[in-house]
Amino acid sequence: MKDIYQNNTSKKFVGVCLFFFVIYLCFLYLGIDFERFFSALGRFGSLIANRYYPVDLEYALDPGYLQSILNSVQMGYLGLVIGVIIASVLAYFAAANITPSKRIAYPIGKFLIIFSRSIHETIWTILFVTIVGFGMLAGVMALTMYCIGFFGKLFSEELENVNMKLVETIRSNGSNEFQVFAYGVWPQVKTAFTGILIYTWDVCFRASTIIGFFGAGGMGWYLKRNVLQLEYARVSAIIVSIIVLVVLSESLSAFMRNKIQKETQ
Amino acid sequence: MESFALDVNTYSQQNYKKIIKKIIFYITLIVVIFLSVYFIIVLDTDWHRIGSGGGILEQLSYFVGLDFTIMKHLIVPTFETFLMACLGTMLGLFLSLPVAWLGARNVTPLGMVSFGFARFLMTISRSVHEIIWALIFVGAVGLGALPGILALAFRSVGFISKIISESIEGADKKPIEAIRAAGGSGFDIMYYGIIPQILPTVIGTIIFEWDINIRRSAIMGLVGAGGLGLAFFRQMHMSNYPGVTTVIIFIFLLIIIGEILSHFLRKKIN
Structure with missing residues (x-):
């Protein structure tokens, strides 16, 4: 400075x-x-104006496409639920202060979280598509890995910041590991857990709109099809609908976060 | 006494309502999960193709092993990916400075008009996935590293400018007033009053975004911008699965290096 x-x-x-x-x-x-x-910005502008501009909004109301939006939401939702369940356990392992065993569980949890975070969700999608075939199952698996990385990192950092005095008090009373977690750690991180959960949902939904591009179901598949057919008006309709959906989901989650903050205060 | 009894009564009723609300919430949650499981895992999956658990294990076993022959061809793409992330973040920073200026309530020049415009740009930048940005820029400027850099820059604008404009809004007003009282112009206020205050936050944000951009730049090649993504794409299309594993390990190592670097840089700033 x-x-x-x-x-x-x-x-x-x-x-x-x-x-x-x-x-x-x-x-x-x-x-x-x-x-x-x-000249890139000029080219970008002329590309948007010439090819993408007359947005084919009618295409966004196509029943098949609406169905794919629902599929994307379902995929994101399911990936979030499975991913958060696995990630909570891994985050518990990977939090240095409350991990059940520092020698075995800590490195395993840490490595798995970093590994699933390092690989981008689209690469996970491609890998799972080769393993289980095209369709939404591969997408759910990819989103699960994505959520493990994202949620696991944030939640394990939150767990590392808990007040250890309360935890030590409960441990010194002779409680087992489960009781320590349930009465010492969980009440402290409950609000943060919900907040991170909502944030993860935001990111996960954004990812679920795109992973169909590489063979998982949902809106991404329609995007890929129209990109390959050079139907740019339809592509722009899909992009616009993605933006609208993301904004909707973000404002919904902001509303929910505010509500939770008010309830806890 | 009576009023006390009434209170208890209403209290228990409220409690009762709360419990019912909770039960309804959890039931809908479970129903939605079951419906999604039914639609996705039962109806949409090609169980015939997967076969049994052995089939999946067989598919997985293709990926075991490393392809040492392609390793020497991966060093240049790794470096390219790294540079793409650095340049993309830098360009994103340059692009996000005006957006942040427009998007901060206390310094925006045209009131709600420019503020709304900047917020609109930020939202678009954040909601459109990097793959879509890359697709658009591959169409605009052709194949190579350039569309990747531009896509990363445009994707980063939303986050960086949001953080910068928020920290401008939260900046201490006293130095600004002092400069204004001494007769400083708008530029002076920006340069001497606001920038020194927000600099640490901005640098922290840029390092964070750079860390994420390394991750993103590794997939830019999937849609035609260069780097490790292109190598991954090639190996995948040649069905050289050990090669795919090798590329993934390279991506992993690059990201670990980026994470360590950003950790140390952030520590240095703090």
Whole structure:
């Protein structure tokens, strides 16, 4: 913060030059045409205006497409439920302060959460599609892995921040691990659990709209079909409907989060 | 006495209502789960193709093993993926500065009009998945790393500008007033009053977004932008399953490196 008030212009100038030189080298390395880069926004605008613009909104009301929206919601919902159940256990293992065994359970939980987080949901979809075939089952499995990574990370961090004094008190009374969790840890993280759950639902639903692109069911499959058929008006209708649905789901979850916060206060 | 009895009565009634509400909530939850399970797992799944549990194990066994021959061809794409994430985040930051300026209630120039416009841009950027952004940009600028960078940048704008505009709104007003009282212009207020206050938050956010962008850049190749995604796509289409495992391990390692780096950078800032 101090540097901003100090006025060492020459140093700053050299820094900025070096910065742009490194970016220039990166562009050279990646083989990016500068003319193309600077005209990208114009091309993007003309592409939107020429191909995507007359949005074929009637297509979004097609019964088959509406059915696929329902399928996406179901897929996201099921993936969330299964994923959160597994992730809660893994997060319990992966929280350094309350883990049942530091030698075995902690590394396993931590590794599984990091691993399922590292692989993007679309790659999970492709893998599960090759294993169990096209359809929504693969999508549910991919979303499950996604939720394990997302929910597991946030929830295990929340578990690591619990007040250990209460936990120690209950443990020193001679309670077993389950009682420690149920009476010492759970009441402390209950609100955070619901909040993270709602947040995970948001992200999971957003992912479920797209994974159909790689062979799981739902809206993504319609997107893929229309992209391949070069039906851009329909593609833009699908994108618009995805935006509307995501905004709806986000405002719903914001409403629910507010309500829960009010109830707990 | 009577009023007390009445209170207890209404209290128990309220309790009763609450319990009924809870029961209804859980019943609908369970019914919805069962319906989804029925539609997805029973009706929509091709059980014939999966066969038995042995069939799934057989499919899984294809993925076991590593393909050492492609490893030396993966180093360049890994580096490309990494650079794509860095450049995408940087471009996203540049693009999100004006959006954040428009989207902060206390500094937005045209009141509700520009504020609403900026919020609209943020929502679109966040709701459209990176795959869709990549598809659009592959159509606009052709194959290669450039559409990936642009897609990552556009996807990052929503999150970065939201955080920046929120921290501008939460910035301490006293320095701003002081600069205004001393006769500073709008730019002076921004440069000397607001930016020093929000800089730590912004840098933290950028590191966080960069971490996520590494993850995203690994899949850009699936729709035609380069990097490890393209290698994954190729191996998958050649049905070289050990190669697929190798690519996934490379992605995993790259992300672990990114996570460690971002952890240390964030620690340094704090």
